[in-house]
Amino acid sequence: MAPKTTLNADNLAALGAERLADLLIEITKGNAGAKRRLRLELAGEAGTGDVAREIRKRLSAIARSRSFVDWQGRNAFAADLDMQRQAIVTHVGPTDPKAAFELMWQFVALANGVYKRCDDSTGRVQSVFHRACEDLIDLAEAFEPDPILLADLLLTALPDDDYGHYPALISGLAPMLGTEGLQHLRAGIAALDEDVSENYALHMALEEIADAEGDTDAYIAQQSDLARKSFRGAAxxxxxxxxxxxxxxxxxAINAPDEDDRGWISYEWEATRVSVMQAMGQTDAARAFMWTCFARSLNADHLRAWLAGLPDFEDVAAEEQALEHAQSFASFTTALHFLMTWPAFAQAAVLITNRAAEIDGNHYELLGPASEALEEKYPLAATLLKRGLIDFALKNGRVKRYPHAARHLRECKNLAARIDDFAPFETHEAYVAGLRAAHGKKTSFWGPGM
Incomplete structure (x- = not known):
């Protein structure tokens, strides 16, 4: 049984309603967010109408505000927004979906103004609005609004939508819009005094309408020549x-991009081209293209697809061919990532020892986990990766990485006992001596026992 001082529902309930009420009043002093939560709960006890009024008041206050929300206030602001969103769904939605739909529409309409006055570099505020759009679709399903009225709501919001929330709603709202609503929306967009090609939201809306109606030609008609020749657009x-x-x-369509000016090629385009070739019965050509795609990118999905089409027992030799290709791939970092995630640890260890000079210690997100994964069976390869991390931190004065670099050096010392032959690389003692000679004055790195 939990002690009576443990914070749980049973122990708090034992304090009694009056004592808990006093504590809540005391705790919420100076905490506007907590006070708003309590008001919503009290309004919920009074009925749906009271909750809706409280939410509407708060949404109006947010819409009127011009104060900037910096990174310090971002989390609290996002929590406040999400509290209003949840209140619409849980308190109003079950008994009055029409009122809840109207409130959620008002909520989503806040997005433009909120983004302009908020530091949302983490995307936390944006995620609240994305959930609100999903809620809006669910509420529309429950409310079943008139298709023409729903189309008119979208038509009013679309021209000034700077962030693409409303076009993205169209596919989810399509069942409620139906043919009548979709046609009304398209006609309304055509009647606007707007250059659709210059308005992202309207352009995207016409694409969504075309997809909702299954009208491939209408979708294609929205694409510029530049878009049709881009890899994403062609796909x-x-x-x-x-x-x-x-x-x-x-x-x-898939071959519209300029063959002589490809640069970076998206996986989506490559995979779509394979699908088209297979549908046309060009099986051998599709398989050859899969290998070409893998060979230039080391994309594991291409390799899996290529191997899957081979007869039994041939896939082993084919996989060995692919792993050998990775060993000589131009980018060491890309090759290491592929071999570690395939996974092919033995080949990764060979890559590391053969091309140790190419280790880029800036890629700690790759080298750190890779070194840990290789420690048990390949201590020399693991050591070389850790040295890469250490060298980069010290040579570039990345002071914040020094504690991690020091830890890596201690790990290298432990691994050294399991390495019979360091050749052609320095022993651990020689490596440490070289570090002291080059970076001995960096006292924030060197600590006790180093």
Whole structure:
């Protein structure tokens, strides 16, 4: 049985309602967020109408505010927003979905103003609005608004939507809009005195309407020549043509990007091209393209697809071929990431010892976990990665990394006992001596026992 001083529901309930009420009044002094929560709970006891009024008042206050929310106040502000969102869903939605829908629409309409006066570098505030959009769709399903009125709401909000919330709603609201609402929305957009090509939200809305109606040609009509020749745009168009069974057009669309100016190529484009080739019966060509894609990127998904199409027992030799290719891949970091995540630890250890000079200690998010994974069976490779992390931190004066670098050096000392031959690399003692000679004055790195 928990002690009576443990903070749990039973122990607090034993204090009695009057004592708890006094404590809440005392605790919430100076805490505006906590006070708003209590008011919402009290309004909930009074009925749905009172809760709706409290929420509406708070949303109006947020809309009127012009004060900037910096990083210090961001979390509290996001929590306040989310409290209002949850109150709409839990207190108003179950008994009055129409009022809840209207409140949630008012909530989502806050987004533009909120983003302009808030430091949301972590995306926490944005995530609240994304959940609100999902709630809005659920509430619309419960409320079943008139399709024309719903289309008019979207039509009013779309032109000034700087962040794309309303176009993204269209696919979720499509069942409630129906053919009538979607056609009304499209006609309304066409009637606006706006250049749709210059308005992201309206352009995206027309794409969403086309997809909701299954109108591939309408979707394609919204794409500029530049978009059609981009890898992302070509993939999006080809996917829709492929789904419509228009294979020749899909093949032309997926090959629209300039062959001589590819630069970085998206996986989405590559995977779509493979799908089109397979649908056209070009099995061998599709497999050859899978290997080409893997060979230039070391994307594991391409390799899995390539191996899956091989007869039994041939996949082992093919996998060895792929792992050998990774050993000589131009980017050491990309090769190491692939081998560690495939996983192929033995090959990763060979890569590290063969190309130790290419280790980039700035990639701590890769080298740290990789060194730990290799410690048991490949202590020399693990040591070289840790040395890379240490060297980078000290040579570049990354003081905040010194505690981690010191830990890595202690780990290297422990691993040294399990390494029979360091050649052609320095022994641990020689490595430490070199560090002292080059960085001996960096006292924040050197500590007791170092």
């Amino acid at each position: 999006e168009i080809a996917q829709r043509l492929l789904a419509s069974g228009r294979l020749k057009e899909a093949w032309a």
